[in-house]
Amino acid sequence: MIHRYLPVTETNKKEMLQAIGVSSIDELFNDIPDSVKFKGKYKIKSALSESALLKELTAIAQKNADLKANVSFLGAGVYDHYIPVIVDHVLSRSEFYTAYTPYQPEISQGELQAIFEFQTMICELTGMDVANSSMYDGGTALAEAGMLSAGQTKRKKVLISSLVHPESREVVKTYAKGQKIEIVEIPQIDGITNLSALKELMDDDVAAVMVQYPNFLGRIEPLKELEEIIHAHKSMFVVSSNPLSLGLLTPPGKWGADIVVGDAQPFGIPTAFGGPHCGYFAVTQKLMRKVPGRLVGQTTDDEGQRGFVLTLQAREQHIRRDKATSNICSNQALNALAASVAMTALGKQGVKEVAYSNFQKANYAKTALKNAGFDMAFEGPCFNEFVVKLNKPIQEINQKLLAKGIIGGYDLGRDYQELINHMLIAVTELRTKGEIDTFVKELRDIHA
Secondary structure (H helix, E strand, O other): OOOOOOOOOHHHHHHHHHHHOOOOOHHHHOOOOHHHOOOOOOOOOOOOOHHHHHHHHHHHHOOOOOOOOOEEOOOOOOOOOOOOHHHHHHHOOHHHHOOOOOOOHHHOHHHHHHHHHHHHHHHHHHOOOEEOOOEOOHHHHHHHHHHHHHHHHOOOEEEEEOOOOHHHHHHHHHHHHHHOOEEEEEOEEOOEEOHHHHHHHOOOOEEEEEEEEOOOOOEOOOHHHHHHHHHOOOOEEEEEEOHHHHHOOOOHHHHOOOEEEEEOOOOOOOOHHHOOOOEEEEEOHHHHHHOOOOOEEEEEOOOOOEEEEEOOOOEOOOOOHHHOOEOOOOOOHHHHHHHHHHHHHHHHHHHHHHHHHHHHHHHHHHHHHHHOOOEEOOOOOEOOEEEEEOOOOHHHHHHHHHHOOEEOOEEHHHOOHHHOOEEEEEOOOOOOHHHHHHHHHHHHHHHO
């Protein structure tokens, strides 16, 4: 059959038209004047057979610079990490892959337990008391944290570091517009949030201060000093964090964060050209009843057996809309499961080892680039990303790198005027010493 995915035959069409009492499809549109009907032909290709279409789409797909054929040093929020084989095996099980939503706990115990385990592991990583069942991605999780803070404090201003991911900042601003919340950016100095500027911006109208840890430039923010400034004004301390980095860094919860959010993509979720992802959202016990989205709780049934249920459902689907904490109505259960399986496969020690490997390899690359004559934009500790200053447009450099089978770093000039010709380089545990050395050599040759 040429049109495999068009199951309506001419006989089917005649039967449907007869059932509704018209003689042709054109008759359905008689009420539309001829003067506004489109009479030409669309500029699209003619229909192809299935085999011809597959060949064409395959040829188009092969133009993508994927991570199987190329070595990637691109991060900026989406990272090339090791994904244990067992992740895909578990995700492909039909009871997870086809599950919609666990409203009926009596038939959804597996799904509910998987979400509960995700929540538990997020709490252990972040040092927080309660985590929800996931959000759409890190950006929406951060925006929801801002809205929660404004509602909790009854204040209408949020300060956000300019070193929070640029796309996340835009999502926060979009959310804030409808709620009439003022968003003010805190400038950076030497690649970290400017504490002096923060002190000047702080007042009793500030609902929350948002920072990223490690920040968008790869540097480690001083959470202790930030917490003291923020809580002195009884504002909320919101930290967006790469969860893998928390296998090495002190969790934000230990530094007094009120809300910790981020994207679970580093655990078991492929880059997939930018999505879908899985945001996480963790809070102190004080804010437990304000958490947006779903929350799975552990209980016992009437026979004393361990069981799981959706609990504290403050979503607008479940309670009066004006009483809801958020209108977010879903979560990323399948990707949360992927993250849970990946973390379980690695184990606590494995997560620490992978995080440490990222730290070691990034700093090896940083040192190798310095020895090759490159200037680092900022000094100080980093996790798996750092900024190097170059003498040519980053787009031009990346095109030449790609010709060598290397996906270069992120062009910071897209988002920071002061960082034109600066590249944000990511080095994960998957990069070998040979790949790093080759990258340094090729970059040096292009830069010369």
